[in-house]
Amino acid sequence: MPSNQDNSSKRTIAMVAHDKMKPVLLEWAMDNQDLLRNFRIVATGTTGRVLSENLKDVDIQCFKSGPLGGDLQIGAMISTGDLEALFFLVDPMTPQPHDVDVKALIRISTLYETPVACNRTTADFVLRGITDPAYVRRPAHPMIEEYVQRSV
Numbered sequence: 603m604p605s606n607q608d609n610s611s612k613r614t615i616a617m618v619a620h621d622k623m624k625p626v627l628l629e630w631a632m633d634n635q636d637l638l639r640n641f642r643i644v645a646t647g648t649t650g651r652v653l654s655e656n657l658k659d660v661d662i663q664c665f666k667s668g669p670l671g672g673d674l675q676i677g678a679m680i681s682t683g684d685l686e687a688l689f690f691l692v693d694p695m696t697p698q699p700h701d702v703d704v705k706a707l708i709r710i711s712t713l714y715e716t717p718v719a720c721n722r723t724t725a726d727f728v729l730r731g732i733t734d735p736a737y738v739r740r741p742a743h744p745m746i747e748e749y750v751q752r753s754v
């Protein structure tokens with residue numbers, strides 16, 4: 603990103619792709635660089651490296667690799683309300699050793715009403731949705747508040 607831009611005011615989005623989907627995510631991200639520059643991006647380790655080596659002026663922070671806890675780091679951001687959207691290109695044809703982490707990430711996104719894109723078509727919708735000035739993020743699902751009330 604240009605150094606004179608204020609990074610702290612940018613909303614944060616996350617990018618994750620399973621190995622066979624990394625070229626797909628990269629191609630999609632290159633096609634959408636202009637919109638992506640409006641965001642701070644966090645990514646699982648290898649995905650983030652591929653993106654930052656190929657995209658220009660896009661602000662990317664790499665977490666741990668997915669199988670080493672990167673998905674869970676992104677899930678933690680969702681639970682603290684620090685993530686605007688998740689772009690997670692899942693490989694539907696290959697078993698993953700950390701499948702429980704993948705499920706946890708999808709589950710926590712669902713609970714907190716975080717927009718999640720698991721394929722390019724949905725990624726197009728989500729990116730255009732969150733860059734629309736009229737977009738208003740829904741609050742977290744009321745079942746969270748019900749749960750908090752029950753457990754005090």
Ligand SMILES: O=C(CO)COP(=O)(O)O
Nearest residue numbers: 646647648649667668669
């Ligand atoms: O495995 C992943 C997501 O579940 C992606 O992790 P990497 O970006 O480190 O390959």
